[in-house]
Structures are given as C-alpha cells and as structure tokens.
Amino acid sequence: MVVVGCSVQVNLQSGEDSGFVSSCSTICPGTAGSGSRNQHSKYVWTGGDCSGLHCCQANIPLGYSFYHLHGSSSAGNNKVSVYVTDSVYSSSRNKFGATIFPEALPATLDWVINESECPANGSAPECLSANSSCQGSVSSIGFGVRSRGYVCSCSYGYQGNPYIPGGCQDMDECKGDTNPCDGDCKNTVGGYTCRCPSGYKGNAYVPNGCEDINECEEPETYSCYGTCLNFPGTFQCRCPNGTNGNPFAKGGCMIIRNSNTGLTIGLGVGIGTSILVVALGAPIITRKIKLRKMKKMRQKYFNQNHGLLLKQLISQHADIGERMIVTLRELEKATNNFDRARVIGGGGHGVVFKGILDLHVVAIKKSKIMVQREIDEFINEVAILSQVNHRNVVKLIGCCFETEVPLLVYEFISNGTLYQHLHVEGPESLSWVDRIRIALEVARAISYLHSAASIPIFHRDIKSSNILLDDSLIAKVSDFGASRYVPIDQTELTTAVQGTLGYLDPMYYYTGRLTEKSDVFSFGVLLIELLTRKKPFVYRSVDGDSLVSHFEKLLATSNLAGIIDLQVMEEEDGDVQELATLAATCTKLRGEDRPTMREVEMTLENLFVKKKVVECVTIPGRNEVQTHISTQHVVVSTSRQYTMEAEILLSASYPR
Template sequence: MLPLCFSLTVKLRFQSNAVVLPGPSCPKKCGDVDIEFPFGIGADCAIDHDFKLDCNKTTDGHSYEAWYSDMPVLNISLLHGQVWMKNYISYMCTNRSNGTIFLGQTYLDLSNTAFTFSADLNKFTVVGMNTLAYMIGSTYVLGCLSLSSPYDNSTAQDGSCTGVGCCQVELTSNMSYYRVYFNEDVNFDERYNTSNLSIRDNKDYCGYAAMMQIDKFKFHTTYLNTSAFWDDHGGHVPVILNWAVGNESCDVASTKSDYACRSNYSVCTDSTSGPGYLCSCTEGYKGNPYLSDGCQDIDECAENDPLPCPGHCKNTPGNFSCPDQKPSSSSHSGTMLQVLGPSVGIVLVVIAVTCAYLIIERKKLANIKKKYFQQHGGMVLLQEISLKKGASFSIFTEAELTEATNKFDDKNILGRGGHGTVYRGTLHDGSLIAVKRCVSMTSEQQKKEFGREMLILSQINHKNIVKLLGCCLEVEVPMLVYEFIPNGTLFQFIHGDNYRHVPLSTRLRVALESALALAYLHSWASPPILHGDVKSSNILLDENYEAKVSDFGASILAPADKSQFMTLVQGTCGYLDPEYMQTCQLTDKSDVYSFGVVLLELLTGKMAFNLEGPENERSLSIRFLSAMKVGKLMDVIDDRIKSDSDVWLLEEVAELARQCLDMVGERRPAMRDVADKLDRLSKIMQHPWVPPKHDPEEMESLLGELPVASLEMISTLNFSMEKRIVQGLMESGR
C-alpha cells in the first residue's frame, strides 16, 4: 500500500554550552548500525538534539533499526562526516480505468540542523513512462523528464538512464531542504499519451522520483510497467547526508567550553558542506576524536602489512622507528657521530620537512588543477580530440596563458563583456592570440558539458567567424583562446571618427559578412548554435576590415527538443529580443532581431541605446520603427550616405531591418534569407541598374544590356523594387 503523502520537518537546532559525553549505559549498536558519539540513543547519549537517534523494532518485529526522526539510518562515518539514511520515494500513479491520480510527494526539511544532502553523492532520479518531476531545493529548482513511447525511435535499456524511461539530474550544491512535485499534464503530445502504451487495461501506471545515492541505482526496464522499483527498495532509497558539529569555525569553537574535539590527539577541520566543523584523530592515531580518550595510538609494528622494518621496528606514540642494531666500525667514529649527530639530524629534519611541505603543496595544486580539468569536461574533450585527428584544437596550460598575457596585465585588456574579459597575448612562436577569462559557471551540468561544447565550437570553419584555437580547463573558471583580430570592433568602427568616410557599399558588405556568419551557425553548424548576444561590439574587423563574429564561446547549442530552449542568456540592452523578454525562450529568431539592430547602426550611425537622449529616442529600434510607420525614414538615415546612395536602395535595406525587428519572432526572416537579400543588394550596388538621374531611355538601355543572371536577381527583389522597375519601364515607353 502506497502512502498518500509523507514529510519530515526537523525543528530548530539546539546548542548546549555544557559538555555532553556518553555514559556507559548508552547503546553502542542498534541493529546493524554502530552508534558512535557524537550520535547517541537515549538521554545524555548524543552531543546535542541533532544527533539523537531512536532504536525501534522493524515492521516484522524480529530486529531493531536506528532512526533519525522519520528516516531509517543505515550507516555513520565519523571520518568523512557522513550518514546514510533511507529516503522516501515519491510517486504519481494513474488508475487506467477511471483516470484517478494518486500522489505521494516527498517533503524533507533539514534546515537549522547539522545535516545537508550531499550534492556530490546524490542525484535526483525519475523513473517511468512520460514522467515529469521536479524538485524545489533550498535555492534552486531541478527538473527531469523521462520519456518512453512505442512511437519513439529510442528504446529503454537495462542499466541506461539517459532520458528514455529514466533520467537523472545532478545537484548543484548541498541542500538542507527539498520538495518533489509531479507535472500531471506531461502528456503534452498525443504520441506520448500513456493511454497509447501497450499496458494491460485497468492496470495502475506509476512514475517515481527520489533523491538518492548515485551508486545505489541501476535502471531496469521492468520498472516501467510494474511496481518493481517501489518493491525492490521497499518504498525507500538510500541517500547520503553530510553532517557537522556546531555552527562555528574551528578557530572560534576551540575557545569555547563545548568544543567537540575532546581527544588530546585530535585535530579540527572546518566543514565544507556548511557551518560547523569535524574532528579527526591526528596521524598515527585512530578511534573517536569526540571522546576524551577516543584517539588511540596505532601500533605500526604490529598492524602494518608488510611491516616497515621486520625485526628492527619499534613503536612510538603516533609513529615508529627502525633503530640500526649493527655495531659501530670504531670508537672514534662513534664519538664523532655523538658530537655531530644532533646537528646533522636537525639540519636533515629541516630539509626533510621543507621538501615534504613543497611536495605536498605541489601535489595539492596538481590535484586542484586535475579536479578543475575533469569538472570542465577535459577528459571528454581529450577523447574527442583523439578521435578527430584533424581537429586543430589545443589544450593550453595556465602557465602558458599567464606568460602570454604578462600575468593578465590590465594593459593587455581588449574588452570586457557579460561573458568575460578578453586579453591580448603572444605565444612563444610570436603568434598573437586573444584570451577570454569566462565568468564563473555555477551549474555542474554546465561544467560537464563545457569540454564537448568547446570541441564543437572548434570545428566551426567559416571565414567570417573568429576561430576558437583552444582552451584552458585546469583553472576554476575556464579560459578560451581565439585568433587575434587587429582592427577592433564594429561598434568602435561605427561610432568612431573614421565612420564618416565609409560609403553604403562598405556598410552593406560588413552587414552581409556578419549575416553569413550567423546563417552558418543557425543552418549549417552541426548541431546548430544560437549566438545569444549579437551586437556591434561582438563583430570584429580584421586587417582587411572584413567582419568576423565573435563571443559565441558562451553561446548555447540549439537542442533538438524546443522545450529545452528555456534559458537565462545574458543579453545587451538595445539588442535584446522583446519576445525573449516575455517568454525567456531563446531561438534563432532572437539572433535575427539583434542583427536587425546592428543593421540599423550601419544605416543610421547611431547607438542601439542612448541613455543621454530624450526618452522617446533612447531606443534606436523604436525610433526607427516609428519613423517607418509615419513615412519619415530619411529623418533617421545617416546624412553621410544620403547624398551618395539611391533612395530606393536605402529603403530596401531599411525594409529588411524592419522585418528583422518584427515583434513576433515567427514573422522574422531566417538568417540565411537575410544574408541572401543583402547579397543581392550588394551585387546591385556593384552593377547599378537605375541611373543616377533616372533617365528613361538610359535605364531601358541599361536593362537590355544586363546579363541574364542579373535580371534573374532583379526578379527576386521585393514588391517595392518591382514597382520601381515597372514605373521606370512605363516612363521609358512614353
């Protein structure tokens, strides 16, 4: 019988100033669990209320089981500050005959206690067909959707928990509270409706969710159409909790009377899972550091296997020695040793301690770098690079990039943005690079997918996209290495003094090259990539002033499932898609909108957003659309290109920008269509078909001399251009 709901709430933590030590009558065991202080069963047996356990009979009445509130205790580790408990399985069951839904949703609150759920050792696990469950934690929400359907190309497999019948999500931090919910409307697609599944009529269908120990779960396909998952675990799954004594650091706690590290041979360590601290025995001792005589000397000469020096080993408190029993060669040498021995010994000890310290510190640093490398997906990245032998992608060390940028000197800063700071660098071979120090990544999922995403980005080979040369993963925040682009950003180019001399043809060429790059990312990259922050300051200009789109190393890969587009991407005021502001749904049409603003900058020479201007003129896109609406386009066009450009051509480019800025994303053109239109307009500028003075006979003559390819190109222009052609031909025929 499944319970309808269940919860655990633990009240405020009690902290006593009195020193509590267990008496001889306190139980040392309950069932199969060893009860070690600071935990205890009974009055005055635990260090405080948080560590008090109960020992109750099991349901069959034949044995005993330790409990913490409503959670059975499986094991306690003093050394690692962990406790294993049984956690409830949440469920959502549907009666197939009448559609009735039964819910059992776990609610666990360990706030203001000594315990937190371990983020490293537990995962949020969901099992079932088309089961969507999510967990609200102390500071964040995790969701998991498990799909399984006869209409799916994928099939659930034993031992595989990758989203088909089973899914798992990592915790991003230690939690003291969580609550599980199910989405009862998960059957959003008729193909996935549970009524279509081949299960016996009138049989209950259940989906399950639980936070549980990672290495205690193995998926079986029988979990999908039976109650085997519930039955195998008896409604509970193991979960690992971190614990700590007190709520202060070691430095503060050691000055107080209730300091928990009671043994003379104990050492205190600040807890890494929350407030408080842990105690452990010093090297050479073992036992319980929370008891006065709890840490006992280890007899290395008796317990070590193999013995350190058989026949010569002598145990000492916390250590051992191997005295040499061979007689001295002469009394003179013995006298010399007696005189020089202590001095030489002191020197050797100092040297040994110094060397040991340096080795330990170097090993710590190496371990930290290894940890970061693995967190950021370095192993996956190396594996992929080995498979793609032609990939020109490098793994840089922190030392290489530090030297290349002169220790990240502020003088080498090329720019700062929402995704990081970019530095100019020079490698040993003299080649110039741009090094981006990314902002911090808090999500464990981001860290694990980082290496694979970087490899995908490294495969991009387009002349109008800045090449990603490599990355550095052995640091807390990853660094990306790009090719160096010398002539700055398009923003500097547009809003600098030199822009006054730039003709419309050059502006259209830069727009075309930028559009081609974005079209490549959207339509030809595999998988497609959404830039997410298109703006003039993210478009660079090389030595020939050709455009190169940059700063998409922190962009997202377009998922196959559109429901996964929900994200919080950092955009820039003035360029951000208004539809995204309402839905938080980033799509390829969001990049189209941002590109439309860049196109306006090229047409008008004005900034996308200007806080210093009048309120109704601060947003360039709003000012432009208002001018288009009332037929005053020329009021916002840059005066420097009005005189040397045909009005119809400016109107065509403006119309394209207006389409890109449509408030409804679906009505905006795709980037490949934008690139095609700009390409046609650029070619017409190179071979203009409308004479400057619009002479009818000269225009008709010019049309007759155009090659077929150019005529076909003209035929693809929009209605306003076709109308101008017809009017010109009619006038020429008069």
C-alpha cells in the same frame, strides 16, 4: 498478457539488462482510500471491455529468449490473476478466439515438458546445460485438470538457464543476503567454504558463531613471553617496562642498563645530523612540495572544468586539432605571466590578453567572475567553436583548464570591433559600402550557424561589440558564451533570458522561448545601428521611444532622413530604403512575421551585388580614388584565401 484484479500494475521485462517491453494496469473505481479489504468484491469482472476496468491486456513482443513479470498492487488484500494467451480478447463476448471461457483464460505461466516422467539416468534431451538435471513436475491447466511431466533445473550450487548449453553457471554463494556464512566465505565450483576469520573460533555457519580467541590466556600456544594485550581478532605482545628485546622468545626481554654517556653522545650526534639534513634539504623539499601542490591543483581545476570531456570530444573529432588543449605554462610564457600591459580589451564574459603562441599572435580570454555559471559558459563556448568552421566566425585555437577560471585562445583580430569603428568621434565613420558588406558577412555567419552547422546554433547575443574586424575589415562573429545548441528536431528552446538590452528579442524576453528568429531580431537592430550610427542600448527619442520603435515610426511616415546617418545619406545610391525595409521586417514583434537568416542573407547578397555593379559603371569624379579602393577591397575580401605560409608571415610582422 491479460491481468484480472483491482488496482494492480504488471510490467513485462526482458533482455540482459531487464529492459521494459510492455505494461498493463487496472483500476476499480470507488475503492481507493476506502480502507475496506472486501469492497473490491463488489467490482467483479463480468466479461466487459478489458481496457483497464478490473481487467487489462497488453501485447507481448516476440524475439526475446526469456521474459520477467513484475507486479505491484495498491489495494491491500487483492486477488490478482495474470494469464498468457496467443488469442486476442473480444470485448463483445467474454471469449478468446472461438472458445468461450466463463471463469478462466486458456493458458497460464505454469508448464511442463511432455506428459511423461524423467529418464532413469536423471537427464533429458531438453536439459542442454552441463550442470542441469531433470525433475518431475505436475502442472495445473485449469478446470481441475492437472498434467504430469518434467522440467529442467540447474544442479545445486549453480544458477541460470538449464535449457541452453552453458546456461547453468556457478553460483557465488558468498554474495547476497542469503549467504549463511558469518565468517570468511570462499566460493568453489558448485559450492563454497566458510570458516571463522583469523583470531576467531567457533561455527561460521551460524550468526555470531565466531568468537574472539584470547591469545593471552594461552601464552605457550601463541609464544608471548612478555606483556600481552588482547584485541578483537588479534593480540599485542611487548617487553615489560625497563626491558627490551624479543617478547616472542623465552628470555628474549633483557633489562636495560644505564648508559647516560653513550645515550648523550648518540642523541647529540643524531640531533646534529638531523639539523644539518634539514638545513640543506629544506629548500629542495619545500620546492618539491610546492610543485606537487601546484600540479595537484591544476589537475583538480582541469577535472572541475570538464577537461576530460573536451579530451573525449577531440578524440571523437579529429578535425578539431591536436593543439586544442594548451598548458598554463605555455600561456604564462605567451603573455609574460599575464602582464596587465598585455590587456587589449574585455567583454561581458572576460578580459582579453594579447600573446605570442607558437610564433602566432593570439588573443587569450580570461573570465572576470569566478562563478560556476561563467565557467559553464566558457565550456559551452569551447564546445561550440571547436566544431564551427566559417571565415566570418572567430577561430578558436585552443583552451586551458588548469586554472580556477578556464582560458580560451583565439586567433588575434587586430582591428577592434564594429562598435569601435562605427561610433567614432566626428562626422565620418565606416563607408556605406563597407557597412553593407559587413552586414552581409555577419548574415552569412549567422545563417551558417542556423542552417549549415552540423547542429543548429542560436547565438543569443548579436551586437556590434561582438563583431570583430580584421585588417581588411572582414567581419568575424565572436563571443559564443551565451550560445546554445538546438536539436535538429526542435525549433525552439525554453531558457533563462540572456542577451543585451536594446538588441534583445522582446518575445524571447517575455516568454523565455528562444528561436532562430531571436537572432534575426538582434540582427535587424544591428542593421538599424549601421544605418543611423545610434547606440541601441542607450538611445531614447524625444517621445521616449527606443531606437527600433522610433526607426519604424519614421519609416512608416517616409521620414527616414530624420534619423539616418548623414554620411550614409551622402554616399548611398537609392538603396537605403531597401535596407531600412529589411531591418524593419527583421524587428517585427511576432517572430513568425520575421524572415529567416537565409532569406536575409540572400536579400543582402542581391543588394551588395547590385551595389558593386553600380559602382563599376559610375563616372569617376572627386571620389574616384576612394570608390576605386572600396571596389577593389570588396573584390579581394570576397575571394581571399589563407594559407599556412601566409599566416606565418603575417604573425611574424607583429611586434613582440
């Protein structure tokens, strides 16, 4: 396709949806905004490079059955030529192929069939549609030469492609702006009918040709024998005041006789009956209205909270489970109508209730703030957790969208958070072995989210209060309200900054670019918290440094004893330095200097295995029992498998 002209763009479209397949645009420098129509004449194409200056060209992809050309120009009175050729333009010479064309190109969009006339019967073998015919045509092929032939066209009342069987379809003349009918239009095969609407008369084929019929001027024709009122397109007929009956029949309106006694009795009986019906039916009606209103409100919230989207997600992923959508009635029953005594905790995204659902102890999360951002985070958490299956990620059982604020139902983790276990009063907290194991389990979960999930997930809020611990102190990563999906072909996202100060990646905080290394930084802060038992979001050194900065300074000067937890110093066996070095590497300022979570997981795996081997060969002493229990705990926790029977027995043991 070759286009010659100033400030013009031509788009080539094809397919049933008129999809875009090619485009070409030209410019003529110095002419924009000049206001002169003739200024373009100074910029005439002289056969130079056809790359956009007064001339452009574009390839036409083959394989489509038809094409549409759409052109637009911003240069006012501008002469534009569009050509189609099967040769490639050469910029060195004004030519196509081997033939030189000083003023024209070899082919245009005008064409005919053969060089003969239509057959006598008005049909031709090329006209394959049943509702098509042959028409003579003369085509200009350039240089003053004209070619005679014929083309096919659809018959009157049909439109489409006459060159294929069934290509000419009945044209619905009643649709579109070209419809001349000003009344009621009815489409027929190959044509249409047009008539004035009921109550109107005149010529429906001309604008405003239909006029209102005044039925009151012709009472005999329209059988109105009472008081007649005319309206556009219709009329109203009723008995005069003081009469009643049938106004459409002669003598149908009768004079009303006075019967005050009968009227009084009738009114008395009617009013008494009405009062009795209202008194008996009011409670039932009120209850039905209330139930209907509640049902309508729940459906409104269900749609508002993207419940239909979750239904579609479940239908596409059978592994999510049929019990994902839970009704509000079930959750009210499970929590004793959300009794405040059932509240077991709360986080940055909601309050958590304890309940019994289908003989299972569950945790039900309800948002604190009723704003759309919080609701969107709940929906985001549902979409993420419904497709995540990992032993160290909290399991989402179901959700309810029938309230203004969505509710999420999780497996109940009975042993609180890592933060609660770590920051307790007194000198002793979690054992050093448990801390290493918990760090490894959290690393496994985050590594799974980054590299093993079907779509990579960045958590964005790794911290000790978002790590739940079960009865065996197995770690479960929770609170995915701030998490984000990441397309596989991307390594970062630019988002509004979310997270917890103290754990937040400084590069993400300043640039807004979220990467997997942002989670690595937060995990590194968590390792420092496990080593020191210091709270990252409130800690300040004597010099005013944050926990991360102070920790790295002490590590660089080999003075970690000044900040490491005393319990860790007593229980560790030469592996604190290795874990501290890993934490410092994870909290490097530049993201590219930090390891991946997979590398962190492998480092912790090696450290933990070495720790287990050392404990197995340690000579029993005063801590023999405790060491034995810790080792046994590690072995069980790394190989524990859950079954449905075990779940039922476990949930049945909780008090109700």
